[in-house]
Amino acid sequence: MSKRRFEMYQYRQVLARMRQGDSDRDIARSRLMGRKKLARLRAVATERGWLAPEGALPDDAVLA
Numbered sequence: 001m002s003k004r005r006f007e008m009y010q011y012r013q014v015l016a017r018m019r020q021g022d023s024d025r026d027i028a029r030s031r032l033m034g035r036k037k038l039a040r041l042r043a044v045a046t047e048r049g050w051l052a053p054e055g056a057l058p059d060d061a062v063l064a
Helices: 008-019 024-029 035-048
Strands: none
Touching (some): 008 035
16 A cells, blocks of 8 residues: 555545545545545544534644
8 A cells, every 4th residue: 555645625525525424435435535544534533523514624733
């Protein structure tokens, strides 16, 4: 596997799709991020409350 860099806009796009209810498999199919990394991101996002639709997406400093 190659060590692929992810930009902040990709994390934001993935979080937005997770908030809409897309599954990790659907997001991985669009080639934004792999399923293992999506699972880790979903766990962190759930823990920190980023998937709540009534809240705003975190800014870049928080995501970093």
